[in-house]
Amino acid sequence: MISPAQCRAARALLDWSQQTLADKSKIGNATIRNFEGEKSAPQHATLDVLCRIFEAAGVEFINHSGVKLRT
Known part of the structure; x- marks a missing residue:
């Protein structure tokens, strides 16, 4: 799941x-x-939705601490 910092960065x-x-x-x-x-802290399902929205937009989550855009 994503952290608050990863959400802000994404x-x-x-x-x-x-x-x-x-x-x-x-x-x-x-x-x-x-x-x-x-x-x-949101429910697990809420964090899952956020992850899927970001990933669909091209964001990759790195090792529970970072984010980057897919190349």
Whole structure:
């Protein structure tokens, strides 16, 4: 699963706002904001949705700590 830092980094690589990620994933903006701000930990299914949305957009998660765009 992804960490809050990876979520922020993935959004930055894609130039997505929290609202854009919320719209694309159908996850509430407050859930994303709280996750990225390390105020709460979403359910496993929510993190899975975020991973799939980012991966579909070309993001690769590296060793539980980094992200990069697929080449």
